[in-house]
Amino acid sequence: MINRMKKKWRGLMTGLLGISMLLGSLGSVSAAPVPKDIQGHWAQAQLQDWLNKGYLGGYPDGTVKPNNSITRGEYVALVNRLFGYTEKATVGFKDVKSTKWVHSEVAKAVAAGYIGGYQDNTFRPDKPLSRQEAAVITAKILKLNTQTTTTKFKDNAQIAAWSRGSVAAASTLKILNGYPDGTFKPKRELTRAEAVGIIGSSVVHKPTAPGGVTPTPTTAPTATPAPTASPAPTSTPVVNPGGGSGGGGGGGGTTPTVPTVSGATYGYVGSVTADVYLTPSVTGTVYYVVAPYSSNATAPTAMQVKDGLIGTNMNGLNHGSKTAVANTSVAFSVYGLQPGTEYLTYVTVTDSSGNWSAVSTVQLKTAATTGTPITGVGRLEMGTATAAVHFSYGQTGGAVVPVKYLVLPGTAADPSAQQIANGQNSSGSAVAVPFSGTVTSAAPGTPYTLNLTGLSANTEYKVYLITGSDNTWSPVELIRIHTK
Known part of the structure; x- marks a missing residue:
């Protein structure tokens, strides 16, 4: 019993020491000694500035340890301090007990809406934060447009689909930068120095509060009203709450027409991609988000779908939007899926007046892998007459196999695997190069960039990919692209 108490006490002290080293006292600005391990460091100037201002603390041995990884809990503590977040939400993560120092910081982060937990109801405060996770946090805090998923980084294909738009937006603002070798290294653990640089650069771009007042860092949270319970997610239509204009002679406002979605279903389903179809009743924008299937899943609200969320x-897994014309079929591809797995795609549509449809659900199961399958696809650079997509297949060190591709207009009927292999459309007509071809130089397990040329401006295309030979082909993978 005594030993258990000692271990618990040591764990508590270790956590308190870690956060006290991370955060300073936020007192008046004064020149702090230059720690020996930041002298000559690329982030020395900013680290020293934060030390002087009390935003960052050093260790008892006179170091800052700038290259150490920063955890999720430590990162939100810094964000809260620099952005002045003080309002707290009620959090019930099973690994964030109210007795832990991080509980208050997580409550502020959740209230601010820039980070959430995992599907197993954990927050994992001690887990090192990755660079791509930091990009998502940055995009949420600064409310960046994440629709563009193209980046300049050589390892763009390694950036998770759920973070690629955030990485693109944050890197465009020079908040997150790549490495000298042209890579981003999305899964690399974020260092303390990188965290200081990212948060410091983010503050420059932070949105102003209502009334034009920009919040400033605070030393301690002020008292805030207890948060009220949020309504449970529903699948009911959301109508613009703005009042309608009155009719002549003092008549009341008109009742808006509630948008609807019909015919929500799927077309091609590969091992890692799927094609989803629906028909909206209004001209506007379709939003979608993909989640792993669960028999007891509750559909997110329309606003959550818009924000790429599947719950509070x-x-x-991935999300996006697409312009829609009333009573015209809309199709989009979802990717980043796993073979032989069930998924739910939630879709909703909004019109130009801000009225939203109910959330519709498309349930599908990806194909099992056969042969040497395609293991990942994604969009890269889009031009007016060119486009670049990426794919990978097999496992590193495996046998090299040819990859067949076919490019057809977005409205074309889907060909069979054998027709794709033969470079033919669904009617059996040959599709000329460069709209069909074979890649023989792609190494297994390594992302390969396929550059497409001869395309038309502002046009949607479908890119089909398969591997195999003779009459044995992998599941067909399909990704839609749209030129500028």
């Missing part, structure tokens, strides 16, 4: 503070 839970990100979907």
Whole structure:
């Protein structure tokens, strides 16, 4: 019993020491001694500035340890301090007990809406934060447009689909930068120095509060009203709450027409991609988000779908939007899926007046892998007459196999695997190069960039990919692209 108490006490002290080293006292600005391990460091100037201002603390041995990884809990503590977040939400993560120092910081982060937990109801405060996770947090805090998923980084294909738009937006603002070798290294653990640089650069771009007042860092949270319970997610239509204009002679406002979605279903389903179809009743924008299937899943609200969420503070696997014309079929591809797995795609549509449809659900199961399958696809650079997509297949060190591709207009009927292999459309007509071809130089397990040329401006295309030979082909993978 005594030993258990000692271990618990040591664990508590270790956590308190870690956060006290991370955060300073936020007193008046004064020159702090230059720690020996930041002298000559690329982030020395900013680290020293934060030390002087009390935003950052050093260790008892006179070091800052700038290259040490920063955890999720430590990162939100810094964000809260620099952005002045003080309002707290009620959090019930099973690994964030009210007795832990991080509980208050997580409560502020959740209230601010820039981070959530995992689907197993954990927050994992001691888990090192990755660079791509930091990009998502940055995009949420600064409310960046994450629709563009193209980046300049050589390892763009390694950036998770759920973070690629955030990485693109944050890197465009020079808040997150790449490495000298042209890579981003999305899964690399974020260092203390990188965290200081990212948060410091983010503050420069932070949105102003209502009334034009920009919040400033605070030393301690002020008392805030207890948060009220949020309504449970529903699948009911959301109508713009703005009042309608009155009719002549003092008549009341008109009742808006509630948008609807019909015919929500799927077309091609590969091992890692799927094609989803629906028909909206209004001209506007379709939003979608993808989640792993669960028999007891509750559909997110239309606003959550728009924000790429599948529940309160839970990100979907991938999400996006597409312009829609009333009573015209809309199709989009979802990717980043796993073979032989069930998924739910939630879709909703909004019109130009801000009225939203109910959330519709498309349930599908990806194909099992056969042969040497395609293991990942994604969009890269889009031009007016060119486009670049990426794919990978097999496992590193495996046998090299040819990859067949076919490019057809977005409205074309889907060909069979054998027709794709033969470079033919669904009617059996040959599709000329460069709209069909074979890649023989792609190494297994390594992302390969396929550059497409001869395309038309502002046009949607479908890119089909398969591997195999003779009459044995992998599941067909399909990704839609749209030129500028």
